[in-house]
Amino acid sequence: MSNENIIKICDKPLSISVYAVKDKSLHMHDAGMLEIIFCLTGTVKFSYAYEEFTLNAGEYVSVDRDAYYLHSDGYNMCASFYVDLMAFEEKYPNIKYQMFVCEGCRQTTMEYPTIYHDRLRGKLITLLKIILEGNAAENAERIGNITSSVVDLFVSHFDIVLFHSGKIEMNRDILARCQQIYAYLGKRFWEKVTLDDLASHLGLSGSYLSEFMLKWSIGFRRMLSYIRANRSEWFLINTDKTIVEISEECGFSDPQYYYKAFKEWYKCTPRQFRQKYVRHLDDSMVYYEPRVVRSIVDDLMVEHYINMFEE
Template sequence: MQNIIQIEGTPLSISVYSVKDKPLCMHEAGTLEIIFCLTGTIKFAYAYEEFTLNAGEYVSVDRDAYYLHSDGYNMCVSFYVDLMWFEKKYPNIKDILFVCEGCAETTMPYPTVYHDRLRGILIALLKFILDSSVKQDTAKITRITESIVDLFVHHFDIVFFHSGRTEINEEILKRIQEIYAYVDQHLEEKIALDDLSAHLGLSSSYLSEFMRKMSIGFRQILAYIRANKSEWYLINTNYTIVEISEACGFSDPQYYYKAFKEWYKCTPKQFREKYIKQSQDNMVYYEPYVIRTIVDQLMIEHYMSLFLE
């Protein structure tokens, strides 16, 4: 049975499964996965954190390595979005990092109106795909998927996680996304604040203060994106810490070690040892129609909760 079902002519694929152990997975830039727990509970682990997804809860993952585990019955669906489909609308889409933890176990503010909106869209999208009376309307599925991408770009950019904000002015958010994109695109180079300010047509002093107020500061952004990039080398290569530090643009291994530990609360070695061991594959995949009743019940529960609580 095919594990991931591509909906032809759209930027969307889905996978329906139950999990005891899902082995380590890591996406290339340009792919967004949303893991939705339909029934039961699952443990989701990424960035050296682990938390529980209960029925009706979801989490997004883009470039972080992750794995899943469960000791009981569950049913899940993963939505895979090809972000590059929307590159014309969002030129920096490949460089944006997202954080969307639609679950109770999170340090982010939850639930927000945007979490509720996304949950409703995901359930409705599944209902539309599963409805046997509806032929595959690729244009509508693409429009719905685009509305999901719009939510992520405007409300689940990683800057919300870094700044602790739930709302950011659109023009300011666009500028911050340009900053992150520039850093991501020049990651392996020596990047100075003057280079970035010249690229944006701003003074260095203004840009420094802007980044400090609206996000986490220039040096911290550099450190975070480089540490995040190092996940790939830790998982997929046998490079030494010195080699990974150089590949990700850190000035020296000690700085890499310090930055990684600040963001991941563990050392690069601890991260590598924990994640590369997650190779056990104990999954059962299903045809989407088996979750039709579950989706109908989730839709009722979602809208009852939305309008009556």
């Protein structure tokens, strides 16, 4: 993440930027960083994972490891929240390896809006409101608490486990077990990992674990193939390695298996993905001091709470 045009909020694990989009060049975050892109007014095209959809005013989307870019042909104003997840590692030991999907917009395959989308929108608007008041230092503890509650929402309701299972809620112990599994595989995705290795690590039998993963997630093989395909994004974007070399780097047994897995999850081939994303390197952004969106945020806050009252 570039520090240019990004404002750190006190000593908290939160930074923001306010900008207008024409073209935002290709971005990828390191593990442990979560960005939430909030469209304040106008419309913005958001592209990641070979998908593209429109963010309208009041809508938002999260992005962590995935490569993405933004585009707009009209007037817009956006704010990005950057949350340093590693500040919450003591509370959530596996957070570096967790992945999140939160598409707070109408163009999504998941149920929207849910009570958790509305809750998150309210927290984001409140954070902006407090910061724009110009006394962030006096409200540092409050900002820290709201940021922490945003992370809690992501861990409990926007983990990729829930996205893959098509749920918005899950028993806390079951979700925690699934998150343990993702973390174990995320740490070892390039190795030859077996179901028995994972079962031994968790102190479970292989048969029980296999049934558990099929019931509550997407099964051992598909989960591992997803993690490997997702990690391959970095190599496709940031290196000149061949598809065969990337396949080996990410732990696939052969390039055909990599090709099949990538196409399942991204609806395109690795080569098509590389060709689409690496060409989006032009950057036409205008960054602003956050105070310029104060009236827009006030209007969003009023609209948000009117909608909550009516419901």
